Amino acid sequence: MNKDILNNKHKVACIGSGPSSMAFAKLLLEHKYDVTIYEKEEYIGGVLKWGIPSYRINPNILSQRIDYLKNLGCKFINNCNIGIDISLKDLIDKYDAIFIGVGVYKQRKLNAINEDLKGIYNLKDFLSDTNIYKKHINEYGEDVVIVGGGNSAIDAARNATRLPNTKNVTIIYRRSLNEMPANAHEISKAKEEGIKFMPLTNPIRFIGKDKIESIECSINVLGEKDESGRRKPIESSLPHIYLKADSVILSIGFETCFNLNNVLLNVDKKGCFVIDEHNETNIKNVYAGGDCVSGASSIANAIKAGENAAKHYLTKKGENI
Numbered sequence: 088m089n090k091d092i093l094n095n096k097h098k099v100a101c102i103g104s105g106p107s108s109m110a111f112a113k114l115l116l117e118h119k120y121d122v123t124i125y126e127k128e129e130y131i132g133g134v135l136k137w138g139i140p141s142y143r144i145n146p147n148i149l150s151q152r153i154d155y156l157k158n159l160g161c162k163f164i165n166n167c168n169i170g171i172d173i174s175l176k177d178l179i180d181k182y183d184a185i186f187i188g189v190g191v192y193k194q195r196k197l198n199a200i201n202e203d204l205k206g207i208y209n210l211k212d213f214l215s216d217t218n219i220y221k222k223h224i225n226e227y228g229e230d231v232v233i234v235g236g237g238n239s240a241i242d243a244a245r246n247a248t249r250l251p252n253t254k255n256v257t258i259i260y261r262r263s264l265n266e267m268p269a270n271a272h273e274i275s276k277a278k279e280e281g282i283k284f285m286p287l288t289n290p291i292r293f294i295g296k297d298k299i300e301s302i303e304c305s306i307n308v309l310g311e312k313d314e315s316g317r318r319k320p321i322e323s324s325l326p327h328i329y330l331k332a333d334s335v336i337l338s339i340g341f342e343t344c345f346n347l348n349n350v351l352l353n354v355d356k357k358g359c360f361v362i363d364e365h366n367e368t369n370i371k372n373v374y375a376g377g378d379c380v381s382g383a384s385s386i387a388n389a390i391k392a393g394e395n396a397a398k399h400y401l402t403k404k405g406e407n408i
């Protein structure tokens with residue numbers, strides 16, 4: 088690191104090291120601000136690191152971005168969970184500005200019977216194991232079932248087909264293929280790789296003695312449109328079906344999860360941070376952006392949020408941007 092580059096004008100912290108925080112940090116570092124990024128995991132990059140498979144985004148892009156920030160003097164503090172290891176209040180007291188880019192990572196519940204049975208994994212653990220750590224890859228068995236209908240469910244399924252012992256990968260989804268949020272391109276890629284789709288299928292009970300062996304599913308029909316604009320799945324009177332499963336990956340969405348430690352930051356009823364048009368929260372110089380504001384969204388949205396916040400803060404400080 089070139090120490091001369093640091094002017095120590097203002098100390099700024101980012102919480103989380105995903106694309107929103109990195110975009111915020113980049114602009115501030117380029118204006119010679121002193122930036123520290125706190126990250127609860129041992130790795131840097133948020134979903135870019137644990138979630139997005141290398142066949143979709145070249146991992147070199149992330150490592151180049153990290154090197155760029157480090158060369159500008161960015162400090163990364165890993166294994167530091169803000170809200171647990173350091174309180175948000177302490178961070179606010181210590182820094183001139185804060186950017187909260189903590190994403191969404193608390194897995195939603197399916198509310199099926201025996202959801203905690205061994206062999207049932209949440210998406211983040213499964214993708215981290217297969218994308219980063221290459222751990223447990225022999226343990227998923229021959230029949231892997233993914234529950235969900237988004238692009239992440241497809242990612243999980245495509246990762247599962249690449250595991251050494253897997254023979255059959257099936258995606259079960261509670262609505263029809265037409266309602267599936269995953270892109271048509273991703274669905275057709277998955278089909279090309281031999282992944283089976285079972286739409287209108289809803290897991291209601293996971294069965295197994297010590298670990299998952301099969302799944303009892305009800306069969307849905309489609310009703311009227313719901314608030315999402317898609318036709319609502321309704322349980323039919325058709326007999327339940329039973330699917331063999333050696334492991335199950337739940338890809339049913341994430342929620343925000345951040346310990347505010349009594350700091351009075353405004354959040355909406357889903358727990359997302361409430362911000363103004365500059366991504367500033369109700370506390371001056373505390374910004375938030377990315378998925379923790381919008382709910383699960385996209386890399387482009389996260390980058391835009393980080394840049395928007397940085398530009399506002401720099402303008403306040405009288406910088407030319």
Ligand SMILES: Cc1cc2nc3c(=O)[nH]c(=O)nc-3n(C[C@H](O)[C@H](O)[C@H](O)COP(=O)(O)OP(=O)(O)OC[C@H]3O[C@@H](n4cnc5c(N)ncnc54)[C@H](O)[C@@H]3O)c2cc1C
Nearest residue numbers: 103105106107127133134138169190377378384385386389
């Ligand atoms: C499997 C998957 C595939 C996806 N594929 C695509 C795609 O192909 N294209 C696309 O545009 N989008 C994709 N997305 C969405 C995209 O990755 C996210 O919208 C984007 O990463 C959000 O960025 P972020 O900075 O808000 O949060 P994140 O990337 O989630 O980063 C948040 C970071 O904050 C850290 N953190 C959380 N809490 C704390 C805390 N208390 N203290 C310290 N650190 C904390 C987390 O560990 C994480 O590293 C995908 C998402 C998933 C889950």
